[in-house]
Amino acid sequence: MIEYENLFLLNEPFMESYLESFSDTLNKGWFILGNKVSAFETEFAAYCGSKYGAGVASGLDALVLALKYFEFPEGSEVIVPSNTYIATILAIYNNGLVPVMVEPDIDTYNIDPAKIEEKITPQTRAIMVVHLYGKPCNMHPIMNLALKYNLKVVEDCAQSHGATYKGKKTGTFGEFGAFSFYPTKNLGALGDGGALLSNNFDAITKIKALRNYGCQEKYYNDYIGMNSRLDEMQAGFLSVKLMHLDAINAHKKKLAKLYQDGLKEDFILPQVHPDYKDVYHIYAIRHPKRDKLRAHLLENNIRTEIHYPVPPHRQNALKNRLKGAFPISDLIHQTTLSLPVSYCHTEAQVEQVIAKMNAF
Numbered sequence: 001m002i003e004y005e006n007l008f009l010l011n012e013p014f015m016e017s018y019l020e021s022f023s024d025t026l027n028k029g030w031f032i033l034g035n036k037v038s039a040f041e042t043e044f045a046a047y048c049g050s051k052y053g054a055g056v057a058s059g060l061d062a063l064v065l066a067l068k069y070f071e072f073p074e075g076s077e078v079i080v081p082s083n084t085y086i087a088t089i090l091a092i093y094n095n096g097l098v099p100v101m102v103e104p105d106i107d108t109y110n111i112d113p114a115k116i117e118e119k120i121t122p123q124t125r126a127i128m129v130v131h132l133y134g135k136p137c138n139m140h141p142i143m144n145l146a147l148k149y150n151l152k153v154v155e156d157c158a159q160s161h162g163a164t165y166k167g168k169k170t171g172t173f174g175e176f177g178a179f180s181f182y183p184t185k186n187l188g189a190l191g192d193g194g195a196l197l198s199n200n201f202d203a204i205t206k207i208k209a210l211r212n213y214g215c216q217e218k219y220y221n222d223y224i225g226m227n228s229r230l231d232e233m234q235a236g237f238l239s240v241k242l243m244h245l246d247a248i249n250a251h252k253k254k255l256a257k258l259y260q261d262g263l264k265e266d267f268i269l270p271q272v273h274p275d276y277k278d279v280y281h282i283y284a285i286r287h288p289k290r291d292k293l294r295a296h297l298l299e300n301n302i303r304t305e306i307h308y309p310v311p312p313h314r315q316n317a318l319k320n321r322l323k324g325a326f327p328i329s330d331l332i333h334q335t336t337l338s339l340p341v342s343y344c345h346t347e348a349q350v351e352q353v354i355a356k357m358n359a360f
């Protein structure tokens with residue numbers, strides 16, 4: 001069986017270093033907001049080419065806290081792609097704000113900059129972009145629009161650790177880059193975790209207060225905060241894994257290249273462009289008979305995933321709130337299939353997947 005992902009195999013090469021870090025934390029007896037969290041914040045910000053970082057409890061919390069920081073008036077509008085993982089939209093609702101959905105570009109699956117301007121109203125305060133599947137968004141036109149209309153930009157980088165747009169890493173264009181370290185992400189912890197990056201010292205200082213009950217000095221509370229901290233244990237594991245992130249991304253890229261060169265023309269493959277250095281968190285192809293293809297692969301002992309089976313505007317939680325038609329999102333959701341592309345997969349396994357795909 002070729003699995004879609006195997007978190008044991010993925011982490012096995014780092015096990016000894018994890019155990020060392022674990023026993024170090026245990027021996028020090030300091031579990032919340034200690035040296036390991038601040039070291040990881042510095043290392044991860046440096047890796048991305050950003051000035052400051054703040055570890056938080058999850059990717060969703062990173063997005064929630066980024067919006068909380070701005071204190072937009074209730075009911076303000078935030079522009080967001082219509083085909084994102086639901087967390088991006090939940091972060092907007094969790095702040096009492098209104099998501100305004102913009103359809104993606106059918107070739108990149110990322111928000112279409114040409115469709116943003118028509119959705120901007122006097123209530124618009126921010127644009128949340130999502131670098132979906134690990135491919136950076138077309139950031140220059142987006143940043144130009146933000147400048148023109150005085151909008152804040154928050155980047156959902158949960159799938160794009162290390163990806164670059166015109167040589168600059170995702171998470172460094174907007175006011176905040178929001179990251180998830182959910183175990184399956186390219187930089188995954190051994191549990192939940194997240195981070196915000198920013199070049200604005202005051203912004204990160206306030207985020208560090210907001211993640212810790214709104215306090216900067218213990219027992220003195222300046223803001224209505226949350227408890228959303230990255231813990232020492234996870235920060236230690238993340239520092240270990242960060243040293244291997246480039247190798248993880250390079251391996252995924254190598255597997256993606258095999259698919260790109262080997263798959264027959266029937267499949268719509270991810271767009272490749274020198275300005276967009278994709279880290280292939282997900283290798284998604286499209287095919288009109290996606291469900292049959294998926295069944296065919298399973299019969300051949302190959303597991304795949306669908307990211308995602310139901311678009312946000314058709315989720316029970318949101319369908320009465322998100323009005324309008326989103327046909328491009330619908331089309332992507334109906335035809336997309338994610339192929340095995342993990343750090344734990346071998347080239348031989350991917351060649352096997354390619355052979356079975358081409359036999360379909």
Ligand SMILES: *Cc1c(COP(=O)(O)O)cnc(C)c1O
Pocket residue numbers: 058059060061084085087088130156158159180181182192193194
């Ligand atoms: C995983 C993910 C999130 C949420 O991250 P968590 O750490 O699970 O809260 C947000 N946005 C996108 C695009 C994601 O893929």
